[in-house]
Amino acid sequence: MTATTRWILVAVVLAAAGIALGFNRSSRGPAPDQAAEHASTNSSHLHVATTMTPPTGLPRLLDLGAGKCIPCKAMAPILEELGRDYAGRMEVVFLDVWQDPEAGRTHGVEVIPTQIFLDGEGNELFRHQGFLSREDILGHWKRLGFNLEEVGS
Secondary structure, three states: OOHHHHHHHHHHHHHHHHHHHHHHHHOOOOOHHHHOHHHHOOOOOOEEEOOOOOOOOOOEEEEEEOOOOHHHHHHHHHHHHHHHHOOOOOEEEEEEOOOOHHHHHHOOOOOOOEEEEEOOOOOEEEEEEOOOOHHHHHHHHHHOOOOOOOOOO
């Protein structure tokens, strides 16, 4: 191995270590002044919670994410729309696990965003990790036996 090749290899290893350290630091969550950004962009149709509330009798879509997470930010308008379109038939709740790390631990979240589909009594029916489109969310509810298009289903 030539000296140039060794220096290139050392530079690549150091760069990879720096990237890994950067990811480790960013996994601790945003600075306190950034933590509420996601919550402040949502209206009343999306319940942005700091803790879980008792079951309401409605099926509940629980989305656990963070305000600075790119897939979470992409899902925010979908969740808002679902909360508005299915008000009274489904509850949509967002929990920011950077603001409330205990919520992530309680729900066993390993990746954000994580969507948890709960029945009206709060029992977990299905879990998905990563971005989920509106159509996929509605499809999962239908496969779980909930026809949200009909009132009282």
